[in-house]
Amino acid sequence: MAESNTHDLAMRMAELARSLALPRDLDSILSGVTATAKDLIPGVDAAGILLVGRGGDFESVAQVTDLPHQLDELQMKFREGPCVQAALDDVVVRTDDFREETRWPQYAPACIELGVLSSLSFKLYTADRTAGALNLFGFQPRTWDSDAETIGAVLAAHAAAALLAHREGDQLRSALSTRDRIGQAKGIIMERYKVDDVQAFEMMRRLSQDSNKKLTEIAQQVIDTRG
Template identity: 40%
Template sequence: MADLADQLGLLARELQKEQDTEAVLEDIVRAAIRLIPQVAHASISLVRARRTVESRAASGDLPRRVDAVQSETGQGPCLDAAYEEQLVRVSDLSSETRWPRFARRAWDLGARSMLSFQLFVEGDSLGALNLYGAEVGAFDEESEQVGQLVAAHAAVAFADAQEISQLNQALVNRDVIGQAKGILMERFKISAPQAFVLLSAVSSTTNTKLQVVAEQLASTGDIRLNGNGRGHAQAAAGG
């Protein structure tokens, strides 16, 4: 237990250093395989609208293919019990009755037993840590207990990484809009507020997101959207 505590402490420090969401997910999957007894494969699964299951940072082809089967059949741990429970154990996929179509296909792919830990639920979206055993009945109480500790660290790190990612994207968006405003201010000799109003007007009249309008102007020096031949910014400015 002392060694496990040290390993979990190391994992927490490693995850804190990462500022990229994908790198965080890969670290979590590697840690799950290293720390949780009897784990042969692991992945993070993201579920959208309780229907589409997406494998992220999968340790191999098996987790990706099993997630694809969940999406195709509309059955499986991530699409059912994992929304209501923090832990789902599947001891034997050959005799699993909760999701018969999924279980039969997953068994044929080579999955024998599974553990799924809920990481987060936001409306109809779900994040789960999925573990795969190489044999029937591979996971026991120790696997569940250690898995819950790893999943708790993973949930916190994943939330932090998403927040950092969103913050970085917001900063990028702000910089691009600032560049576009600067181009318009220099070209048409207008103020910063007037440049923003101009960008907003182009966005509205072309039914294009403001960020896309700003990116095109910043990268090409012009705005030609929706097939119009004349630059909308020039037209809006009266040029």
């Protein structure tokens, strides 16, 4: 990589890193990642991020065009392809020419039909319920070099950090909401039955066991019947 290109890449990476620290929504951050990939990596004509749930559901996000979503749908239909493989198994999956690709007998011909001849996919992370991949596609056969893989790996790390931070934020908000509901329900029971907080919680716990429902469901039922 030439010195000027190296300097440009370093500046763009620093700019992207700063953007992660700003109070931006997740979609904006991920869209910035895919747009930067298309801008910085020669041969990338489309880019997107695939999230795969353990139940087989999937979500295409941060697409530069609608093409990545079409390709994601085909991969989930055929249960094969570089994006799925990167999300669930390998760290980097590359195809220089789909016309010579033998790993995915159904997906490769479908890519060619859509005009896609090359791809480069990077694992973002694998969590308990979700896996993800950053996926780059080219309309021409492309021998992806080490620079392309390096830039893609850095961008994938940025996307993974944003996704995991968002996930942890959702978990924290859910935990706080659960705590508040249980506390509110406990207060209602204490007032209604003239018991202390320990007894109120024990009443909800027993109801949870007897009805085979989560404690949060019991708490919500208590709140709903307050009137």
